[in-house]
Amino acid sequence: MPDVDPETAAPVFDPWTFPGRKAIGHDGNRLALKFCRRGRSWHLHIADVLNAGMPFTFAIAPDDRASARLREAHEMFTVISGRPANLAGRRGATEPIITMQSLQALDGHLAGAGERDIAIAIFGTRIVTEKWHGDSELRARVRYLIRRGRTGMNGGYRSLLWGAAARRAGEFSMPATATAGRKRARKDSPYRAG
Numbered sequence: 001m002p003d004v005d006p007e008t009a010a011p012v013f014d015p016w017t018f019p020g021r022k023a024i025g026h027d028g029n030r031l032a033l034k035f036c037r038r039g040r041s042w043h044l045h046i047a048d049v050l051n052a053g054m055p056f057t058f059a060i061a062p063d064d065r066a067s068a069r070l071r072e073a074h075e076m077f078t079v080i081s082g083r084p085a086n087l088a089g090r091r092g093a094t095e096p097i098i099t100m101q102s103l104q105a106l107d108g109h110l111a112g113a114g115e116r117d118i119a120i121a122i123f124g125t126r127i128v129t130e131k132w133h134g135d136s137e138l139r140a141r142v143r144y145l146i147r148r149g150r151t152g153m154n155g156g157y158r159s160l161l162w163g164a165a166a167r168r169a170g171e172f173s174m175p176a177t178a179t180a181g182r183k184r185a186r187k188d189s190p191y192r193a194g
Helices: 066-080 094-110 115-123 125-131 137-162 164-169
Strands: 021-026 031-037 040-046
Touching (some): 040 066, 094 137, 115 125, 125 137
């Protein structure tokens, strides 16, 4: 919302100059900004009276999540103001990204795409052009993502349901998959285990 008593260093609302990806949409009541940077994303509602170029402030509801929202607002302000942000080193931030990439790699593999095509879809043409060769780290990473995706498809997804704490503690063993009463996949099915 607009900052009615701005300090001299107060940021101005100009989302298109903010670093990172952003999108503005309307939820039926008000404008909403989705802002993404280094694996983090924020969803903000924009007050009707806030215009581009105006000093702004965050308004946080005083509920159970107020302290978490305050931390998120501070992180976003750090990114907007151009200060060094410690977002890349957040614990656990890479696990969802690797899981997403594994699913993308598996999907491409099951559709019959080659490893290079999968790499282009996940990492982009420029990176693949620069770093792809027969024994490259990027190629090994794509192979790892495909293996990880296959493991997830063949029962490893259960560990996602149990959570990281349970995986570390080893509280749950992997139950054997019951095959009785289930149809077997056809030989040409892309969902056939193997």
